[in-house]
Amino acid sequence: VVEEGEPFVERHLIRVAKDHNPRIKIFGKLSSHLPQTGELNFSAVGRALSSLLGIKYDASPPVEKLEVLEKSLKMLTPRTLTMCSGCPHRAAYYAAKKAIRTVSKGRYLAMGDIGCYTLGMYPPLKFMQDVFCMGGSIGVANGIAQTGIKDPVIATIGYSTFYHAGIPALINATFNKANIKVMVLDNYVTGMTGYQPHPGSGQTATGSQTKKVNIEDICRACGVEFVKIVDPYDQKSSVAAMEEALKFPGPAVVIFRRLCAQEYLRMVRKKGEKIIPCIVLEEKCIGCRTCVAAFGCPAMGFDTVKKKSYINTLDCTGCKVCIAVCPYGAIKQSEE
Ligand code: SF4
Ligand code: SF4
Ligand code: SF4
Structure with missing residues (x-):
């Protein structure tokens, strides 16, 4: 055997x-x-x-x-562990980093949790400094906040992990006045462990319809006064929401809500729809590498001879986040 x-x-x-x-x-x-x-x-x-x-x-x-x-x-292209092309978590982390640079000159501490989004701790994002255990992010962030640290303390937790183990720690944050910022990464699915249903999916494990339990309602019921829901693909709103949360004097939650890119691809293929990828306009690309060295979608690469970035259109999901990431307007959606 x-x-x-x-x-x-x-x-x-x-x-x-x-x-x-x-x-x-x-x-x-x-x-x-x-x-x-x-x-x-x-x-x-x-x-x-x-x-x-x-x-x-x-x-x-x-x-x-x-x-x-x-x-x-x-x-093979050497890569660190990373999230899929078009993953909404990458967009959420990128927006949060931008907000942190504005609000606290890039200084912060972030505790992660277990799920696809754990991969945000690897380069190039390197968002979290620590991942303790499943459901540990908010609890550990609570403890750090109680030390009196001046830099923002952030917890990142996935949708189903939040239901599973995030709620008691969030109540603790309100109760003990811990000035923590919680990023709930809501991709509608339990991506890393097989897409099984959870209390927010509206379906039981046997496939029957059931009531959806809303994360925003839970957060408010836990006493959190700042709760915002944003689409991480909308970088402008995501950065603005994170900036507001970071400035809020108390526990704040930003829910980044966007379907897992793999689930999206499955749906699109099932419907027979076409994915329209993005492309790099070579004449506009100055080779600054922001898209590959700071954002890091695996559909993107850098041509060391031409000194320009490129997009592997077969791997691109057409999420368009890289358009917002490129400071030189060198990325656009293809017309095919
Ligand atoms: S499976 Fe979904 S949530 Fe997980 S890394 Fe891929 S796109 Fe992101
Ligand atoms: S961010 Fe824009 S200009 Fe910079 S390398 Fe990427 S595509 Fe080129
Ligand atoms: S549109 Fe850009 S960020 Fe989105 S999958 Fe394609 S290359 Fe990656």
């Missing part, structure tokens, strides 16, 4: 098979033919099969070193 993670299938297979034939032999992780930890790569499986067949395992050349693999590795 070759399975990643726990030897779940193997264990159950042994139980069932041995009832029928107690002498049957089952090989896998529990028999120590395969390693319990690490990846089940070609070599690990090759070694296990060789030992079972009683033949010498020929490790030369190990598949990881095959020439074709080496060549393909060289062709």
Whole structure:
């Protein structure tokens, strides 16, 4: 049995098979033919099969070193972990950073949470300084705010994580007068863990219709006096809302609401609609790299020979946020 993670299938297979034939032999992780930890790569499986067949395992050349693999590795664009092209979370973080530069000269502390939006802590955004645990962002931000720190203290939390574990900490923020700013990243879905329904989706786990529980209503009921809802694709309104929240003397919540880009693509394809990508106008691009080095949509790249940015139109979702990001008006939606 070759399975990643726990030897779940193997264990159950042994139980069932041995009832029928107690002498049957089952090989896998529990028999120590395969390693319990690490990846089940070609070599690990090759070694296990060789030992079972009683033949010498020929490790030369190990598949990881095959020439074709080496060549393909060289062709890959090096990237850090990042959110998808057109992801609304990237737009939310970008707007928040802009607001922070205006309100507090770029100084702030941000605590993250667990979900696709956790990836906002990696370059180029590097928005959060810490991610403690699932549901930990608002609680940790509360604690930091109580130290008397002068810089803005921000918590970023996803839509379904907020329902799951954000509410008690938000009540605590109001109760203990913690001057924290909460960014709720509402993409309508539970993106990272399989799009399962949650209290805001209007659907139960069995697919039946149910009442939607609104995050804005919960925030107000928790005593938060500043609650704003913005579309992160609208950079102007998003920056303005974050600036207001940062200046507000007390706990403030900005809900960034926009459908997950992957879910959007699924819907568009289902309807047979066309995605109109954006393009870089080479004659206007001065190669400042703001779009790639500060924003970082993975549909964008930089041509080091031409010293200009470009957009991979096959990967672009047409969200148009990069149009607002480029300070030189060098990006526009294509006419195709
Ligand atoms: S799955 Fe959706 S929410 Fe997650 S990174 Fe991709 S676009 Fe963003
Ligand atoms: S931000 Fe605009 S001008 Fe700067 S590199 Fe990107 S497309 Fe070119
Ligand atoms: S429109 Fe711009 S930001 Fe949006 S997916 Fe395309 S390249 Fe990325």
